[in-house]
Amino acid sequence: MVLGFMRWALALCLVLSGSAGAQGSSASATFPVIAINTENVAHTDIGARIAYLQDDTRQLQVNQAMADGQPWMPVARTSPNFGFTNNAYWFRFALDNQTGKPVTRFIELPRPFLDDVRLFHFVDGRIITRYSLGDEQPFVQRVMQHQNFVMPLNLEPGRNQVALRIASTGTVEAPLRLWQPAAFYEAASKENLLAGAVFGMLLVMIVYNLFVYLSTRDANYIYYISFVASYLMFWATLNGYAFALAWPEAIRWNSVAVPFSIAWACLSASLFADNFLKLYRFSPPAHRLMQGMALVSAGLMLGSFVLPYVWIIRATSAFILVVSCAALSIGYWRWWLGARFARFYCLSWTAVFVGVSVLTASKFGWLPANFWVDNASQIGILSLVVLLSFTLADRINTDRILRINAQAVALAHAKKARASQQAMLQATADANRELENRVQARTNELHAAMDQLRLANDQLQRLSMTDSLTQVGNRAFFDQSLVTEHKRASRLKQPLALLLLDIDHFKAINDTYGHPAGDACLRALADYMRQKVQRAGDLLARYGGEEFAVLLINSTLGDALDLADEFRADIAGLEVVFEGRTLRFTASIGVASAIPDMQFTPSQFVGDADKALYEAKHGGRNCVRAAAPRLAGLTSSALPA
Incomplete structure (x- = not known):
């Protein structure tokens, strides 16, 4: 019995060490297209919807791989899997942005043990984004600090072409996933x-x-x-x-x-x-x-x-x-x-x-x-x-x-x-x-x-529940606390106020001084707001990116507007010293207030504040806008600061 099991194990091992990969027809594959629209689900497994090219020499450059006449093949399995191989493999597909505006999507490759992963993003034949990843590079060099290979793409309206090269001394697999950013973080x-x-x-x-x-x-x-x-x-x-x-x-x-x-x-x-x-x-x-x-x-x-x-x-x-x-x-x-x-x-x-x-x-x-x-x-x-x-x-x-x-x-x-x-x-x-x-x-x-x-x-x-950069509450902490306080305020018939604060032109700070400078600004803003939000029951959280949320317990719209104006003025005078430079920035604030009931959901509450923030952004920035207070489910509209 022992020898029988050993023979079975050796046979299974030989099978696994062979090519259990993607197999396709002998004809060249068409360029697979994946539609991006407002109805996209949170994530899509695209491993079976791409084409691949085997590179026996491991010497092909991206322009050679994408040239006409290359024998691209369709993937005939759930996802590409080539087992242990000495070959490099190229993959290609197109993302058709049908939303009419730029959108961001994440490409995730959940195989952390690939040696060399390179991605090229084309628009109209031009490479606008490229990434070089792999487990042979220090982890801190990854574009996103995640255990898997995650590559963000800013998709222009219309056709966006993506090429991916994978080479590894172990198995070569490409179970690619396309994510909406919020869904990926969740x-x-x-x-x-x-x-x-x-x-x-x-x-x-x-x-x-x-x-x-x-x-x-x-x-x-x-x-x-x-x-x-x-x-x-x-x-x-x-x-x-x-x-x-x-x-x-x-x-x-x-x-x-x-x-x-x-x-x-x-x-x-x-x-x-x-x-x-x-x-x-x-x-x-x-x-x-x-x-x-x-x-x-x-x-x-x-x-x-x-x-x-x-x-x-x-x-x-x-x-x-x-x-x-x-x-x-x-x-x-x-x-x-x-x-x-x-x-x-x-x-x-x-x-x-x-x-x-x-x-x-x-x-x-x-x-x-x-x-x-x-x-x-x-x-x-x-x-x-x-x-x-x-x-x-x-x-x-x-x-x-x-x-x-x-x-x-x-x-x-x-x-x-x-x-x-x-x-x-x-x-x-x-x-x-x-x-x-x-x-x-x-x-x-x-x-x-x-x-x-x-x-x-x-x-x-x-x-x-803690944001690692700013050491304040994160989005999950805010969502959980909002539901709890919404129920409490509804039960006690007490007013609840919400401030959504967004740094103006934050992308320009990152582009001009680098992401570490942007991180320094976020930490400085979080430290300042933490000192201001000290009342028992009130909470501060990083809502996402350069956006912060402040939930004020038993506070009227007037109280919230006073605090928002104080925030706006103080932030405008805030100075952040980074590598010998003094950075300044302003913030736009949206305010919502309500005495909630069960007909007025937490998501509607956040929506009111978000609409007010949107008006502040389009009203010149560095200003405060408020939504009309909600009482027993009344609708809201923006008010001037």
């Missing part, structure tokens, strides 16, 4: 929250089992902790979080981390299977097999520092399948022969194989791409982590049952002699007390670990 926030939850769960498993090991000194817990830690490193690196947060300048280490963590996982899994299944007593040949795999894993860990990435990633990817097959087949063998403690062990490794199988099927286009399919392997590994913890607990319970059964047999024999009976009863009582103490200790450790998880989740919640 999705990124949710994705980061989910990633934080996964990180927190894995960290809790490590901490909890570390405490268990310290109390039991059972080597299985050390191997389990090592496996979870290796997967945590693999997950964080593969998804780009480690490069973004842990080592943004360590380019060499970032490329080593994935094969290193895979080899580390193989080492931990081999030692865990050998020790947990007690192969040294049950089957010496199986014991020697797992020990040999552990030695090979250690060699691969060292090899990840010296061997070329294209070799070591294929070797580790193949070897983890071999280790998984061996560990699973030996586990089922032990279970079949009556080892009940192996049942959770087998279920955990089965979850991994199901996840890998689903992922493989999606790569070949047998399953549609969605959240569950794309994350099947990660779900399988997380299931493995959780179920292995249950496996360890189940083994403890099995040992306890065996001890109780042995105890009963001993008591039956002890009836022949009263002295022996008393000694056995005393031993039983001592064993029970020790067991209860250990169970109570582990329960306390679990409670402590859960408390740490709650503290970590609270910290993540606070971070998700």
Whole structure:
């Protein structure tokens, strides 16, 4: 059975290392066009709606790739996937801006481990935007600080052509997504929250089992902790979080981390299977097999520092399948022969194989791409982590049952002699007390670990509600607080006022002095407004870009206008010193006031303030405009400052 699983694993590895990519007809593909209009959804998967060109020499320049006569091919799968390849690939498509005005869209390439990514944006045959990205460049050089490759495009009205070149020593994939900016930021926030939850769960498993090991000194817990830690490193690196947060300048280490963590996982899994299944007593040949795999894993860990990435990633990817097959087949063998403690062990490794199988099927286009399919392997590994913890607990319970059964047999024999009976009863009582103490200790450790998880989740919640640049509340914090205060004001029939403040000509500041200067202006404005918004209940948030929102509790329109005029005057006199230059700017402010009820929604409230801000912008800037106060759902109109 072991050899059968190993042959299956090697065959699967050879298939995966081949070209599981996009295949098309022999005819040249037409230039795919994607319409951009006001009815566009939040994001569009465009991987299957583009054309590609294979560059065997990796020497083609953009003008050569886009020249007439090149053998462009249509993508015939859900998204382009060429597997491990030494070729470079060009992709092209057109974005037809039908809105009649310039719009901004984001192109996202959610594969952080591509070496060289270049994008060219054409209008009327001219390159107006180009980006050069890749994991061989420091993270801080990315145009957008995101774990994936995100490239903003300012689309002119009409036809905009886009060319993309991808080359990598690993797999080449291009599951491109087209985003509206607001939808992208919202999705990124949710994705980061989910990633934080996964990180927190894995960290809790490590901490909890570390405490268990310290109390039991059972080597299985050390191997389990090592496996979870290796997967945590693999997950964080593969998804780009480690490069973004842990080592943004360590380019060499970032490329080593994935094969290193895979080899580390193989080492931990081999030692865990050998020790947990007690192969040294049950089957010496199986014991020697797992020990040999552990030695090979250690060699691969060292090899990840010296061997070329294209070799070591294929070797580790193949070897983890071999280790998984061996560990699973030996586990089922032990279970079949009556080892009940192996049942959770087998279920955990089965979850991994199901996840890998689903992922493989999606790569070949047998399953549609969605959240569950794309994350099947990660779900399988997380299931493995959780179920292995249950496996360890189940083994403890099995040992306890065996001890109780042995105890009963001993008591039956002890009836022949009263002295022996008393000694056995005393031993039983001592064993029970020790067991209860250990169970109570582990329960306390679990409670402590859960408390740490709650503290970590609270910290993540606070971070998700704070704007990293200005250290004031972010858009999510504002939206959540607005809903709460809207309900409270509606219930108490109290007035609520909203100020939307936007820096005038902020783009000119960025274009003239650079984005760091613009950031300095945003921080200075946030510091000033934080000093002004001090009343209990009032809140300040960065609403987006150069726009801030101030929510005033129990304040009339007159109070809000007075504060807005004070803001406007003070900001006009505000001086920001940046690299020896003194920067000044003004701001336009829109004000809305209401005594809200359930018929007047928070979005309508924001809409009133936004309309007033729009009038301030078109009324000369550096001014305040107000919407008529809302009372019981009355409509609003702009008032002069």
